[in-house]
Amino acid sequence: MSIAITTQFICFTVLSLVVIIGALGVVLLESIVYSAFLLGGVFMSVAGLYLLLNASFVAAAQVLVYVGAVNVLIIFAIMLVNKKEDLKPINDIKSRRVISTSICLTLLSLLIRVDLTNVWSLSSPQNSIGEESTIRIGEHLFSDYLLPFEVASVLLLMAMIGAIVLARRDVMTKDISTGLPVDQELIEKSPEPLLTNKN
Amino acid sequence: MEYGLDLEYSFNEFLKGFGLSSEIAHIIWLPLPMLLVLVAAVVGVLVTVWLERKISAAAQQRIGPEYAGALGVLQPIADGLKLLVKEDIIPAKADGILFTAGPILVLVPVILSWLIVPFGQNLLISNVGIGIFLWIALSSIQPIGLLMSGYASNNKYSLLGGLRAAAQSISYEIPLALSVLAIVLMTNSLSTVDIVNQQSGAGILSWNIWRQPVGFIVFWICALAECERLPFDLPEAEEELVAGYQTEYAGMKFALFYLGSYINLILSALLVSILYLGGWGFPIPVELIAKFLNLPINAPFIQVFTASLGIVMTVLKAYLLVFIAILLRWTTPRVRIDQLLDLGWKFLLPISLANLLITAGLKLAFPQFFGG
Numbered sequence: 001m002s003i004a005i006t007t008q009f010i011c012f013t014v015l016s017l018v019v020i021i022g023a024l025g026v027v028l029l030e031s032i033v034y035s036a037f038l039l040g041g042v043f044m045s046v047a048g049l050y051l052l053l054n055a056s057f058v059a060a061a062q063v064l065v066y067v068g069a070v071n072v073l074i075i076f077a078i079m080l081v082n083k084k085e086d087l088k089p090i091n092d093i094k095s096r097r098v099i100s101t102s103i104c105l106t107l108l109s110l111l112i113r114v115d116l117t118n119v120w121s122l123s124s125p126q127n128s129i130g131e132e133s134t135i136r137i138g139e140h141l142f143s144d145y146l147l148p149f150e151v152a153s154v155l156l157l158m159a160m161i162g163a164i165v166l167a168r169r170d171v172m173t174k175d176i177s178t179g180l181p182v183d184q185e186l187i188e189k190s191p192e193p194l195l196t197n198k199n
Numbered sequence: 200m201e202y203g204l205d206l207e208y209s210f211n212e213f214l215k216g217f218g219l220s221s222e223i224a225h226i227i228w229l230p231l232p233m234l235l236v237l238v239a240a241v242v243g244v245l246v247t248v249w250l251e252r253k254i255s256a257a258a259q260q261r262i263g264p265e266y267a268g269a270l271g272v273l274q275p276i277a278d279g280l281k282l283l284v285k286e287d288i289i290p291a292k293a294d295g296i297l298f299t300a301g302p303i304l305v306l307v308p309v310i311l312s313w314l315i316v317p318f319g320q321n322l323l324i325s326n327v328g329i330g331i332f333l334w335i336a337l338s339s340i341q342p343i344g345l346l347m348s349g350y351a352s353n354n355k356y357s358l359l360g361g362l363r364a365a366a367q368s369i370s371y372e373i374p375l376a377l378s379v380l381a382i383v384l385m386t387n388s389l390s391t392v393d394i395v396n397q398q399s400g401a402g403i404l405s406w407n408i409w410r411q412p413v414g415f416i417v418f419w420i421c422a423l424a425e426c427e428r429l430p431f432d433l434p435e436a437e438e439e440l441v442a443g444y445q446t447e448y449a450g451m452k453f454a455l456f457y458l459g460s461y462i463n464l465i466l467s468a469l470l471v472s473i474l475y476l477g478g479w480g481f482p483i484p485v486e487l488i489a490k491f492l493n494l495p496i497n498a499p500f501i502q503v504f505t506a507s508l509g510i511v512m513t514v515l516k517a518y519l520l521v522f523i524a525i526l527l528r529w530t531t532p533r534v535r536i537d538q539l540l541d542l543g544w545k546f547l548l549p550i551s552l553a554n555l556l557i558t559a560g561l562k563l564a565f566p567q568f569f570g571g
Contacts, residue, residue, distance in 0.1 A: 072346070
């Protein structure tokens with residue numbers, strides 16, 4: 001076995017272990033902050049797997065989009081609403097766990113079946129495109145995948161406008177939670193007085 | 200355009216002379232440029248810290264460090280030693296694991312980004328095809344480290360600082376990436392070596408700064424914001440937040456943040472010089488000078504000379520920009536958080552989008568000037 005293949009094997013083993021253990025941690029850990037940071041680790045290791053498959057552009061895009069944007073926003077949201085309160089105990093927790101485990105196992109068996117029955121066309125390392133892939137991805141995005149590409153951008157635009165409408169208070173004249181008319185002058189004004197008189 | 204020193208090839212040939220296989224030679228070669236670049240980055244930080252102290256002193260009519268070495272040049276080393284031997288404190292109510300992982304996550308992506316900084320045709324660690332995109336992707340990991348250390352410190356000022364850092368970093372990444380995209384559009388490649396070669400046609404006249412003046416200014420502002428340098432140092436605004444996410448840190452962990460921010464500053468300056476100021480190119484093309492003096496460009500002596508000239512030019516341009524950044528830090532007031540976000544989203548983003556569109560149009564109209 002040559003040095004390159006050994007290195008690749010070690011990297012693959014380590015990355016796969018990190019992905020599996022990290023993903024289990026995301027689901028099973030009690031602390032939501034740890035889950036969010038572990039999710040970032042899982043995304044990074046997936047990017048590493050792409051890198052092993054010679055898809056450097058996809059790996060960098062994975063880091064930029066999933067780690068740099070999605071995961072940062074998740075952590076950001078968790079920290080902005082970081083309430084230290086215990087979750088309410090659920091009565092029928094055992095039966096819920098059984099149901100969710102069986103659903104997950106069914107999905108897993110489906111995936112394993114697809115993996116075993118599908119005939120994978122493995123390309124040899126000689127005809128992998130490597131650095132060319134950036135150009136090839138661009139060509140595909142603007143020719144045969146143009147419609148999905150544009151539809152995705154419309155979807156993102158809709159989400160963005162929705163977020164702006166939800167965040168802007170002057171769109172609505174009444175506060176949803178209290179029913180009082182919204183003060184249009186000062187958006188940052190607190191609904192409760194900040195300093196309470198303790199005398 | 201394949202000329203210039205290829206140290207890797209010569210080194211491997213040299214080792215093969217001793218009867219080693221090419222694989223072993225490659226493994227012996229691999230750590231050398233990495234170590235060299237790491238040492239260069241750390242020395243660069245020491246120089247920048249000294250410059251910062253001296254220039255800030257001059258801006259405030261003080262003398263600055265004077266006793267440690269001539270003109271105080273050993274002061275940064277003394278600072279570093281002090282930080283190395285200080286006690287490493289983890290606050291009692293802090294989250295130990297995240298508290299330790301935070302500074303590492305801030306520093307590692309910055310050092311990894313040095314992978315793509317070229318000092319000459321073959322004088323870089325790896326000419327990866329995605330080049331400059333790798334830097335953009337790696338620099339987007341940093342806010343996670345900042346949020347992590349802000350949260351783990353269990354201190355409201357740290358958390359606020361971390362949140363500010365992440366918000367700032369996300370908002371300024373977009374105009375930064377768009378102005379890089381305009382350059383990539385002109386080069387037809389993401390590789391930093393190709394970007395420099397595309398500017399090397401006519402010396403100073405062919406530098407990208409003349410074709411992308413708007414992109415240059417947008418990139419520089421965004422790079423300063425990403426480095427959290429003073430007009431934009433809100434995450435660590437000392438009057439409001441003590442020291443932001445660094446408040447609870449001491450000793451070597453604080454030093455990691457410190458190193459990270461200065462390495463990032465030098466890296467940004469290097470990338471501005473690569474993207475807009477011709478990289479390792481001399482203001483007058485070296486080929487023209489060699490032709491004028493009747494010297495063969497491929498002779499070993501000339502190659503060593505041009506390679507050293509290239510390194511000197513890259514470092515010179517980068518430090519000129521570092522000087523401007525330091526001068527800006529000590530002469531401009533800090534912006535408010537709403538002004539910062541307004542500048543990023545309402546001014547720089549539309550401008551860089553328009554710049555990208557205009558560049559695309561000009562590329563179609565004048566392919567000989569804007570890359571065919």
